[in-house]
Amino acid sequence: MTRNGGSQTRAAILKEARRVLLDQGYTSLSMRSLAGAIGCTPTTIYLYFKNKDALIHTLIDEGMNMLHGKLAQVLEETADSDSIERMRALAGAYFDFGLENQEYYEVMFMLHPQHMDRYPAVKYRSARRNLELFAEQLPEGPSRPVAGIQIWSALHGTISLLIAQRIDKKFSRDELRELAIEQAVAMVAARPIEN
Amino acid sequence: MTRNGGSQTRAAILKEARRVLLDQGYTSLSMRSLAGAIGCTPTTIYLYFKNKDALIHTLIDEGMNMLHGKLAQVLEETADSDSIERMRALAGAYFDFGLENQEYYEVMFMLHPQHMDRYPAVKYRSARRNLELFAEQLPEGPSRPVAGIQIWSALHGTISLLIAQRIDKKFSRDELRELAIEQAVAMVAARPIEN
DNA sequence: TGGGTCAGATAACAGTGTAAACTTTACGGT
DNA sequence: ACCGTAAAGTTTACACTGTTATCTGACCCA
Structure with a gap:
């Protein structure tokens, strides 16, 4: 993923999480699909959220x-x-x-x-x-x-x-x-x- | 697992499922742990329950x-x-x-x-x-x-x-x-x- | 030029449900 | 007593899951 100063990534994670939550439901909210959708690796999410x-x-x-x-x-x-x-x-x-x-x-x-x-x-x-x-x-x-x-x-x-x-x-x-x-x-x- | 005529296995699955459900809760109820506890393989459960x-x-x-x-x-x-x-x-x-x-x-x-x-x-x-x-x-x-x-x-x-x-x-x-x-x-x- | 720091990636661990293909066992009929 | 068949169970594999330890690369500042 291209670097963008951290807080933008955090915002992108939350935005996508909201979208998945409303479109596909909680069950479809996985760290991996989330990472895939915003174009980063799953571990990156762990930089911004403990789990x-x-x-x-x-x-x-x-x-x-x-x-x-x-x-x-x-x-x-x-x-x-x-x-x-x-x-x-x-x-x-x-x-x-x-x-x-x-x-x-x-x-x-x-x-x-x-x-x-x-x-x-x-x-x-x-x-x-x-x-x-x-x-x-x-x-x-x-x-x-x-x-x-x-x-x-x-x-x-x-x-x-x-x-x-x-x-x-x-x-x-x-x-x-x-x-x-x-x-x-x-x-x-x-x-x-x-x- | 020793063969026991089918319906006994089904009963054992349900018995263990009840136990896990009450003791450890729904989250801990996995097909694999269930199979392990009653001494069979996960796929055996699929003989008695569709999923x-x-x-x-x-x-x-x-x-x-x-x-x-x-x-x-x-x-x-x-x-x-x-x-x-x-x-x-x-x-x-x-x-x-x-x-x-x-x-x-x-x-x-x-x-x-x-x-x-x-x-x-x-x-x-x-x-x-x-x-x-x-x-x-x-x-x-x-x-x-x-x-x-x-x-x-x-x-x-x-x-x-x-x-x-x-x-x-x-x-x-x-x-x-x-x-x-x-x-x-x-x-x-x-x-x-x-x- | 060299560190240090921070964002992100790789690889791996341990677990999940499930399906297809395979093996073993038990039993009924010749 | 033997053998075929059907039932019971296993092996192996796929495609997922959350999470961690380790590593890479870029940037800033001295």
């Missing part, structure tokens, strides 16, 4: 930031609405992000924990930031954080089962989307659990 | 039957309870099955759709049977089937995020379990959506 997991972690980070950008935008657009309408928009945006960026969603939330072993704890910040946006729409109280997780989990359940193709095709995505969103909305109105 | 996916499909089937057995037992035990109590027990049993048989749960509901491509459509029956048990606890109506899916999805969301280790450890499993179950129960009491 394949580190590369994936970078993609996870990207995904988390994309998601945060989208959710933050929704919050801005619904600043004048009530918290129910805001949650409806937020849940809808999360759902759509998952299905429109399936391969990103997969590495972000579905990839085997083995690949997360070396995921630096610091980086979870960008992930947590996203979830807090859900919790913040809920009435204050000691159970607010866990209720935020619950909303997220339920949305994730539908999305991940759709992505994993475990739901009978006779159920339409729109139908499932609507139901998942309304369940999230219901938790905004619900009285917080006292304890 | 690795076919072997996994068999394990998925096993898991589906295990799950069905457990849920059916719960239904028997709660035959005299009301539908709310029955759903509480059902959801709890599903949740516990997922976390007590993580590796089974993974291949059943979380494994990449690529591995499902060749999963014979007929076999989905055993999967559907499980989900219908949820729907049957709901009030009758046109939206009953999809509401059953919704209950299942929400439960799956929490379980799969726990298995994938994407939930902050400060949230206890019991807390998340309770919340997930109560959300399922809430759908039994809810008025069905009229349309």
Whole structure:
């Protein structure tokens, strides 16, 4: 490969990795095919990423930031609405992000924990930031954080089962989307659990 | 390998596959290590299973039957309870099955759709049977089937995020379990959506 | 002119799923 | 008792995978 000052190569690796991830899926993302596509040898990638997991972690980070950008935008657009309408928009945006960026969603939330072993704890910040946006729409109280997780989990359940193709095709995505969103909305109105 | 009449070998393959799946996890389940453990060559396995996916499909089937057995037992035990109590027990049993048989749960509901491509459509029956048990606890109506899916999805969301280790450890499993179950129960009491 | 440093390449190790061709074993019929 | 056949299992090979240790070549600076 012609030398180009390092950071350009790193960028090329990530660009191609994104492309493969979206076009062919995670399974096709191999260090060798990646190197072949950008015109370098596999070992060159190891100059910029400690290993394949580190590369994936970078993609996870990207995904988390994309998601945060989208959710933050929704919050801005619904600043004048009530918290129910805001949650409806937020849940809808999360759902759509998952299905429109399936391969990103997969590495972000579905990839085997083995690949997360070396995921630096610091980086979870960008992930947590996203979830807090859900919790913040809920009435204050000691159970607010866990209720935020619950909303997220339920949305994730539908999305991940759709992505994993475990739901009978006779159920339409729109139908499932609507139901998942309304369940999230219901938790905004619900009285917080006292304890 | 000493010859033993075929079906014994098939049984040995499945037994060892189960063991590896539960002890070392899906990632460690390789045709070669499997063959090594039962004392045959990798190609012998191909006499009994078309390929690795076919072997996994068999394990998925096993898991589906295990799950069905457990849920059916719960239904028997709660035959005299009301539908709310029955759903509480059902959801709890599903949740516990997922976390007590993580590796089974993974291949059943979380494994990449690529591995499902060749999963014979007929076999989905055993999967559907499980989900219908949820729907049957709901009030009758046109939206009953999809509401059953919704209950299942929400439960799956929490379980799969726990298995994938994407939930902050400060949230206890019991807390998340309770919340997930109560959300399922809430759908039994809810008025069905009229349309 | 000589070092040193950094980007990248070579070659190799250990592993993966899978297919074609080959060998061994067991059994049923003459 | 023998032999042919079919089943059961093995050998060998292909085309992949992630990863490492070692080596090469280019550039900058003293």
